[in-house]
Amino acid sequence: xxxxxxxxxxxxxxxxxxxxxxxxxxxxxxxxxxxxxxxxxxxxxxxxxxxxxxxxxxxxxxxxxxxxxxxxxxxxxxxxxxxxxxxxxxxxxxxxxxxxxxxxxxxxxxxxxxxxxxxxxxxxxxxxxxxxxxxxxxxxxxxxxxxxxxxxxxxxxxxxxxxxxxxxxxxxxxxxxxxxxxxxxxxxxxxxxxxxxxxxxxxxxxxxxxxxxxxxxxxxxxxxxxxxxx
Numbered sequence: 001x002x003x004x005x006x007x008x009x010x011x012x013x014x015x016x017x018x019x020x021x022x023x024x025x026x027x028x029x030x031x032x033x034x035x036x037x038x039x040x041x042x043x044x045x046x047x048x049x050x051x052x053x054x055x056x057x058x059x060x061x062x063x064x065x066x067x068x069x070x071x072x073x074x075x076x077x078x079x080x081x082x083x084x085x086x087x088x089x090x091x092x093x094x095x096x097x098x099x100x101x102x103x104x105x106x107x108x109x110x111x112x113x114x115x116x117x118x119x120x121x122x123x124x125x126x127x128x129x130x131x132x133x134x135x136x137x138x139x140x141x142x143x144x145x146x147x148x149x150x151x152x153x154x155x156x157x158x159x160x161x162x163x164x165x166x167x168x169x170x171x172x173x174x175x176x177x178x179x180x181x182x183x184x185x186x187x188x189x190x191x192x193x194x195x196x197x198x199x200x201x202x203x204x205x206x207x208x209x210x211x212x213x214x215x216x217x218x219x220x221x222x223x224x225x226x227x228x229x230x
């Protein structure tokens with residue numbers, strides 16, 4: 001292949017990663033919140049999980065699955081918490097896609113992103129990343145009746161979140177021998193006492209909320225995921 005054509009293909013691959021967060025050659029997706037030029041938020045803070053992120057992740061997963069429905073997909077996740085419904089859309093598609101999925105967590109898996117992490121077949125923490133779970137926040141606006149309706153709906157979302165943690169903690173970790181009710185009560189107690197419950201990468205693994213700490217071996221990161229697919 002002529003050098004000019006090789007350079008053009010490489011340029012297109014780099015642009016796809018930078019612009020669309022997908023690396024087709026590596027079968028990898030970058031799940032990260034980005035400020036957009038047309039956003040009203042000029043605070044400079046990472047926007048977290050929102051509809052643009054979930055829409056892009058869903059498209060990218062289906063693109064890769066369409067190319068090869070059995071090849072492991074690596075998701076580089078670097079995002080704070082965010083919108084519940086958009087996060088659950090991400091959670092659902094990761095759970096239901098035919099491909100094995102590895103999530104490599106950077107910085108923090110907290111709030112909504114701590115739930116997204118649980119959808120992966122293999123959950124890997126960067127050495128200095130951390131994990132945080134809590135009840136979440138609720139902002140109400142609009143009419144009085146509308147605010148009450150939204151508050152009632154939020155009550156239904158909370159047990160879904162806790163059950164996701166409980167089900168993964170039953171699979172492995174120091175609480176796996178306890179009953180689901182015992183784990184659920186422990187989690188609720190922790191959230192009541194601390195509001196935001198922080199865990200180091202190693203503590204996250206010991207609780208059963210992650211599987212390993214990344215050791216720097218990129219070649220091995222997705223090697224045995226096929227045997228883990230549910």
